[in-house]
Amino acid sequence: MIPVDQSFPKQTTIVSSPRQLLILLILLAAGSLNAVTGNVVSPVFPEVVEQFQIDPRWAGLLVSMHTLTIALFSPLLGILADRAGKLKVLTPSLILYAVFGASGALMQGFVPLLATRALVGAASGGIAAASIGLVSSMYEGEARSRIMGYATSALATASIIFPLLGGWVGSFHWRFAFCLYGLGLPVALAAILILREEHPQRTVMIDLSQTQQLSKRLRQPDILTFFLALGLASAIFFVVVVYAPLYFKAAIGAGPVVNGAILASRAVGAALISALGASRLARWLGVTPSITLGFMLMALTLVTIPFLDQVQWIFLTAFLFGIGFGIVMPNLYISLSERSSPDQRTGILAIGTGAASIGQFVSPILLGPIWKNAGVAVFYVAAGVAIAIGVLALLAQKKLKSTHP
Secondary structure, eight states, X not given: OEEEEOOSOOBSXXXXXXXXXXXXXXXXXXXXXXXXXXXXXXXXXXXHHHHHTOOHHHHTHHHHHHHHHHHHHHHHHHHHHHHHOHXXXXXXXXXXXXXXXXXXXXXXXXXXXXXXXXXXXXXXXXXXXXHHHHHHHHBOHHHHHHHHHHHHHHHHHHHHHHHHHHHHHHTTOHHHHGGGGGGHHHHHHHHHHHOOOOOOEXXXXXXXXXXXXXXXXXXXXXHHHHHHHHHHXXXXXXHHHHHHHHHHHHHHOOOHHHHHHHHHHHHHHHHHHHHHTHHHHHHHHOHHHHHHHHHHHHHHHHHHGGXXXXXXXXXHHHHHHHHHHHHHHHHHHHHHHHTSOTTTHHHHHHHHHHHHHHHHHHHHHHHHHHHHHHXXXXXXXXXXXXXXXXXXXXXXXXXXXHHOO
């Protein structure tokens, strides 16, 4: 039996008092810091590679290393948060996030910097698990759905702002960009001063039969296929996060400010289509055709990258790539959700998120040799993978319809 704490009284309205608003803002700020984890490094990534003369084959790990430790530590720290208390995980994670993240500015080589990237990812996993847990425990019913929407909007907004901020700060020197991780300290202080957590204990019996059913469902081919699709979609996205800044620096002399703006353009496209159009498109075309369309748009924009030499066209292409990614990911999660029973859905979706993080981590490992030896061919390879997934998705749907008319 596992003790579970009840963090806050359940709310049926979004904000019932000024204190409630302050609590909500602190938790949203903590959750949004996860958007900073990778976006701080990407705009200054070419400068870091140049400073340390990093082998192109392994350089991409600096951008993706945190995704591995997020995937590994989020579930572990989530379990710890349920047992020991969410604030006991959130506050130390925020402090360690700031310390490990900012320490990157002091590193003098590739390996020490890579180690700090791994550590900040682990701390970020604790922030994600605890902040989402606290927000969800504060609300119920329609209020919970609305607040999760606000949390998603906050993450999307942070994903737009911080590449721009990181690029601007990094334009003075790449080491300064890492100081942005220090934002974790004021958020941690606010959490210590404002947030309170009560611990009336109750016990929850673990249903072993449900665990066995979940394990069996996870081994089914359709679920595994969607895990693979989530991983590959994230790996393709990371191609533009890792290698596009390197290419644009070499091709047009793009500095941290321009590369940060390009990253922000992708985030704008993804945020807009995810919020306004992805679900409508799925209702109009169907979920699988929408996924295929998104992958095709990602592929089209990828193959154009080596031919772009004007900033305005680069921004437009980045925006369209973001739209494609913003179509693909929500619909993949919708498909995965529809194939999960209600009592298994949360666990399966969480594992899907882990698969996406693993895809981001392995992307530079698999594609680094291509970048090192063939340069821009890495964009063509990623485009080919996107096209293949899109075509296979349509063929699988056609086969399913013929089998179950």
